[in-house]
Amino acid sequence: MSRELEWWLRLAAVPRLGSQAVSKIISRYPPHKLDEMEDIELAALGLKPAQIQALRQPDFSIIDKCLTWASAPGRHIISLTDSRYPYLLKQISGAPPLLFVDGDPHILSLPQLAMVGSRHASNDGLSLAHAFAKELAAHDVVVTSGLALGIDGRAHRGALDGKGKTIAVLGSGLEKIYPARHRQLSDDIRENGALVSELWPWSPPKPAFFPRRNRIISGLSTGVLVVEAAMKSGSLITARLALEQGRDVFALPGSIHNPHAKGSNGLIKQGAFLVESVDEMLEQVGALAGCAINHQLEVAQAQVLQEELPFPELLANVGNEARCVDVLAEICDEPVHEIMMQLLELELQGLVTAVPGGYVRTRRG
Template sequence: MTALVDWLVLASAPGLGGVRISRILEHVTPAALRAMSAEELTGIGMTPRQVSHFRQPPMAKIDRCLRWDSQPGQTILTLDSSHYPALLKEIASPPPLLFVRGEPHWLLQPQLAIVGSRSASIDGREAAYEFAAALVAAEYVVTSGLALGVDGQAHYGALKNGGATVAVLGSGLDRIYPAKHRELASLITQQGALVSEFWPDEVPRPQNFPRRNRVISGLSVGVLVIEAAQKSGSLITARYALEQGREVFALPGPIHYPGSRGCHALIKNGAKLVETPVDIFEEVGALTSCVKNSHSDESLAQPENEKLPFPALLANVGSEATPVDVVAERSGQPVQEVMMQLLELELLGMVTAVPGGYIRARRG
């Protein structure tokens, strides 16, 4: 508890951003900062206001966070926590604290982000849902920003197909935004996690959302953009992903539709054009392995997240019956080979034969 207090004091210091905090932590621990004299704090570049903060922290605010952390299903992860996501820790300004509602272990699993327009077309919303279903079938956690449109459909696509999803908020977790997604947020806590770097009572502010976007990309091995205007938050997420060394994918659309322009601009600038989920899996293998290896502790392993055989094939079997020849065409494999793989998956209880083809079997 004492260590968490030290981190809360550091994170609440006025005028200390993520980059500055990262530099400070290269030389001194949060506990050591609290023990420093005013002269020592001034000597490492703290302003008079910051010195006053460390000498007299806002304990009422900090106590509220400690009470929040003590509630069932709520956790505050510090940058030195074993549950802090390894990929996020590598970005230029990792949040010193992550407030989590739900299961923190989902943050340790390989994640793929799906982001896009709040006012997406029917096709765009369907694509978000279908790609999310395919990603969870291949044992990825789907990460997005809880916004209306593409984000919401991505979350639903993961949840309704038996997978897990992470929603990163631009507000505190006690101030769910948008309000229309409060029920969705509740579902996510049962089958994933809500995450924010903002303190629980923080209201949504415009300047919070670019910070939210860097966390979405920072958590993920890749980012798929589905419908985006030329100036949009989704393109900010894509830019952060490139800066962080993540893969960026874009779904093309009709050339005269405004929502296609952002995706087409990304493709022109080097993002991978995506037509099927297999296009994504071909690119993210190395970083996915890095995530899995960084959290190999058996106590964190979840049976439902063990690597499944034939992920490219599984990605093309969803909740609706898919004929064998369609699965073969989508996965780029001979029909005979696909039939053998489907038989093995059926014996393992991962797919089910139904009239018209195969469907993905729900796990757990």
């Protein structure tokens, strides 16, 4: 177990410490650096006395259970600073500090579209969800949904039938598949995609977990397609979150006599993109997928370029917010004097610059 992962798990185990608070903390210090800080310094980061105590004396049984879970083949714990953490999800407000993944974690960064809808969908809605997902998968678009009954399940199955990949984001831990009748479906997804949750693996499903789950579904995706949705439904929450995250929202029109289509029809009235055919959907998603692919290429090119630059590990840990020499030395596991020499060379090359509080990367860097 790496020291860094242990401290990520410690942070995640602190009671009533939300994802936004965690993001604020780690933007200033790597998690393991908290071990060296005084209580007054931790309090300045917003931690209350009980939270500081929980951080210093964590329930190691939780950490051990997580690590035991992750030791099985195909299971992964991915932190915000892990290179496998999906770029799009990292950009949302309140991105989950940890992701528990059962399956292929690299699929999380592929171009994907979320498909959501009613648990009590009509036969037409179920058929359309399956057909759209199947064709999207055939065009190498990953289909992301929430493993729920109805539209979600049919979307996952359609992607699998199209010989494609699909991602299921759960409102429970990955050891507590919900609903139970989708256990076989979850096994198939695990083999041809990934199951994802921000919750401890043994967490049972709770009503409060599902709205939180929805922000991950939309955050992973370049857009969200609502197939059928009632006026008050989790699918509309996902659509709203998608808009807040800057994603596109699509909707299939439904019968005015179908109560489970009133929500999706309402989205169209509010400006969601109306989809009438698979070809039309593929045209729109193709453009979105192309943008995502281009981003992945840009990231890969940046990584290659970074490897050609001097001291790539140090440079990778100098960002837009000032980091002091001591913190950089701790992260890179190098003596302070060595880090200072490397920073001097990077500064002479115009890759970093000294500012009050430490160093930041320049535009060229």
